[in-house]
Amino acid sequence: MDFSRTDLRVSREKLIRLQTDRSVGDMVRVCILYGSRRGATRTVAQAIERALRKKGYNPRAVEVKQKPDVADCDLVIVGAPVYYERPLPEVLRFIEEQGGLAGKKVTVFILAMAQKFGKHGREYAERRYLRLIMEPIKGDVISSRVFEGWLFRKNETTIKEAQTWAEEVVKLAGGEPDELCRPRG
Numbered sequence: 447m448d449f450s451r452t453d454l455r456v457s458r459e460k461l462i463r464l465q466t467d468r469s470v471g472d473m474v475r476v477c478i479l480y481g482s483r484r485g486a487t488r489t490v491a492q493a494i495e496r497a498l499r500k501k502g503y504n505p506r507a508v509e510v511k512q513k514p515d516v517a518d519c520d521l522v523i524v525g526a527p528v529y530y531e532r533p534l535p536e537v538l539r540f541i542e543e544q545g546g547l548a549g550k551k552v553t554v555f556i557l558a559m560a561q562k563f564g565k566h567g568r569e570y571a572e573r574r575y576l577r578l579i580m581e582p583i584k585g586d587v588i589s590s591r592v593f594e595g596w597l598f599r600k601n602e603t604t605i606k607e608a609q610t611w612a613e614e615v616v617k618l619a620g621g622e623p624d625e626l627c628r629p630r631g
């Protein structure tokens with residue numbers, strides 16, 4: 447598993463707790479919610495949806511603009527691109543409007559170009575962008591990742607990495623793939 451340092455720290459803590467309070471047979475209803483200006487985050491969210499469907503889950507990627515209801519979601523995967531040094535404001539607003547996703551398991555992913563600038567760019571993006579998106583979250587963040595975004599040409603590596611990451615986090619969240627979770631638009 448190629449988790450970033452930040453991610454690994456969060457994941458280890460949560461993994462210990464999840465292993466102790468998870469009951470056998472729990473099912474995880476997964477929702478993928480995202481914002482996007484130019485389509486990259488949408489493409490990644492939809493790729494995650496496809497990957498999880500192949501694994502037997504039944505999520506649907508929904509844009510936060512559609513004001514989805516997260517009541518039926520156990521695990522919320524939230525995605526946002528960075529513009530002018532901040533995760534897209536509509537995603538942050540959505541998290542706040544949903545009470546910080548309190549009571550949910552949450553994973554977040556960010557798309558940013560800072561990733562392109564080597565180790566320092568990556569560390570900067572993880573420190574700043576992940577902190578900003580995690581600030582309003584009151585739920586249980588079990589994993590977080592920054593992926594390299596794009597402006598024009600689709601980044602196939604990002605898409606594959608995001609799919610692998612999502613497959614790992616649903617396992618981390620526990621339970622068998624099953625129930626339908628359609629955020630009501």
Ligand SMILES: Cc1cc2nc3c(=O)[nH]c(=O)nc-3n(C[C@H](O)[C@H](O)[C@H](O)COP(=O)(O)O)c2cc1C
Binds near residue numbers: 531559571595
């Ligand atoms: C006007 C503009 C501002 C951007 N600002 C940042 C930034 O501050 N930091 C960063 O890492 N990436 C920045 N990016 C890169 C985007 O985060 C990246 O292209 C992302 O994949 C866009 O996602 P979207 O297509 O879902 O909107 C910016 C891109 C644009 C076009």
